[in-house]
Amino acid sequence: xxxxxxxxxxxxxxxxxxxxxxxxxxxxxxxxxxxxxxxxxxxxxxxxxxxxxxxxxxxxxxxxxxxxxxxxxxxxxxxxxxxxxxxxxxxxxxxxxxxxxxxxxxxxxxxxxxxxxxxxxxxxxxxxxxxxxxxxxxxxxxxxxxxxxxxxxxxxxxxxxxxxxxxxxxxxxxxxxxxxxxxxxxxxxx
Numbered sequence: 327x328x329x330x331x332x333x334x335x336x337x338x339x340x341x342x343x344x345x346x347x348x349x350x351x352x353x354x355x356x357x358x359x360x361x362x363x364x365x366x367x368x369x370x371x372x373x374x375x376x377x378x379x380x381x382x383x384x385x386x387x388x389x390x391x392x393x394x395x396x397x398x399x400x401x402x403x404x405x406x407x408x409x410x411x412x413x414x415x416x417x418x419x420x421x422x423x424x425x426x427x428x429x430x431x432x433x434x435x436x437x438x439x440x441x442x443x444x445x446x447x448x449x450x451x452x453x454x455x456x457x458x459x460x461x462x463x464x465x466x467x468x469x470x471x472x473x474x475x476x477x478x479x480x481x482x483x484x485x486x487x488x489x490x491x492x493x494x495x496x497x498x499x500x501x502x503x504x505x506x507x508x509x510x511x512x513x514x515x516x
Contacts, residue, residue: 327385330450333377334457340370341461345468378454385450393447403441404502404514410434410441411501412494421486429469435462 343351355363413434416424424430439459442451507513 327381327450327453329377330381330385330453333374333379333381334453335374337371337374337378338457338461340367340374342464345465348468348472382450382454385448385453390449391447392449392452395445395447399444400514403445406437406441406444407502408495408498410438410494411497412490413437415494415497416490419486419490420482421490422482423487423490425482429466432462432466432469435459436466 351363411434412423413427413430416427417431417434427433435458439455439462442455443459446452446455502514
């Protein structure tokens with residue numbers, strides 16, 4: 327469990343720099359440049375993510391049950407996950423969905439984490455998904471308090487809206503039917 331917690335700490339420490347010390351991030355970027363900042367950020371994130379995967383896998387070998395969710399919550403979770411992939415795509419492709427969600431990546435993360443907390447009651451699950459949910463909520467609050475960043479994006483189009491929804495739903499169905507079981511060893515539909 328310690329490796330999982332270490333991985334979460336490393337991963338969220340680097341992802342929380344803008345939440346806690348936005349001016350620090352800006353100073354470092356001004357000193358070393360955007361490219362080196364992104365490189366260091368990515369390496370630390372990758373190290374944390376690798377530890378999360380390793381620690382989560384190890385925690386699964388000696389599971390600790392915290393609660394047993396009722397079976398019907400599994401189906402609520404499956405429905406709650408429907409918008410996750412369209413929101414993830416909307417974070418990178420200019421669309422009306424992305425504008426309506428304001429911060430589609432954070433909303434997708436919150437829905438994903440909440441759905442998994444509803445369907446899983448092991449300690450490792452609560453640590454993993456609870457950490458992601460808490461971080462996404464904290465980051466959303468921090469984003470609301472910051473001055474909006476000026477970001478150049480391509481113009482939104484109806485074609486992008488269609489791509490976001492169709493590709494997102496296709497990915498969701500693929501995960502639901504095959505990819506989740508293949509990647510994580512758990513079939514969401516049983």
